[in-house]
Amino acid sequence: MLYIFDLGNVIVDIDFNRVMGVWSDLSRVPLANLQNSFVMGEAFHRHERGQITDEEFAAAVCDEMGMALSFDQFAAGWQAVFVALRPEVIAVMKQLREKGHRVVVLSNTNRLHTNFWPGEYPEIAEAADKIYLSQEMGTRKPEPEIYLKLLQEEGTPADRAIFFDDNADNIKGAQQVGITSILVTGKETIPAYFANNPC
Template sequence: MLYIFDLGNVIVDIDFNRVLGVWSNLGRVPLANLQSRFHIGEAFEYHERGEISDEEFAARLCAELDVALSYPQFEAGWQAIFVGVRHETLAIMQQLRQQGERVVILSNTNKLHTQFWPSQYPEVQQSADHIYLSQELGMRKPEARIYQHVLAQEGFSAEQAVFFDDNQDNINAAKALGITSVWVEDSRTVPGWFAR
């Protein structure tokens, strides 16, 4: 079987409020203002496909949020998103690999974050056979083509794959292709699914 794991809030806990908290302090803007303006829109999608640079993304997001930040200040907040790894999920991934199963990560991410988390959490890379990143592939979830790409690269059919993700749109897109898909609501979902 092919087991496909998302990264954020599946393997590594992330929290956008931590990001906004740093930007609120540095930009001297009330946190509530940033929270009300923050959404994952076009700039995110372009950035996650590698279609715009980190600097352009920073400029666009600061404009959307109406906050004045230098690029180093933006980056400091952006990397605050990471909370820590889910050790139980990593242990399951390692166990699957020891049993001869294929384990990969499929993440919507960006260059800035991939300069950070691999050094912070080396155990994540050690728990997967391969890591597929949206900005390197030029496509992102929930686009059907990104799932099809992973299946083709790995040599598995949709029926031979299981996908774990915390985003319902991503889950629905994978299901539509015939991939067994598990919506990860919290840190208990993945261990619970394997326990069953």
């Protein structure tokens, strides 16, 4: 079987309020204002597809949110999204590989984050056979193309894959191409799934 794991709030806890907190401190824009104006809009999506640079993304977000930040200040806040690794999921990934299954990560991400988390959490690469990143694939979840590209690369039919993600739209996108998909609603979801479905 091919097991596909999302990154944020599946393998690593993330919290965008931490990002807003840093940006608020650096820009002096009230936190509530930033929280109200932050949206994952077109610039966000284009950045995840690798269609715009980090600098273009930072400028667009700062403009949308009324923040006067340098690129380094923006990046400092952007990296603050990562909270902590979920060791119970890393353990599951390693166990799956030990049993002969293929384990990969599929993440909607961007260069700014991939310059940070691999060094911060080397356990992720150690627990996965391959890491698929939206910015390198030119498409993002929940677009069907990203799942089809991954399956083609892995040489695996959809009915031999299981996908874990915390975003309901991403789950629907994977289901549309025939992948069994599990919505991760908390830290207990993945351990509980494998307790009930031993492989």
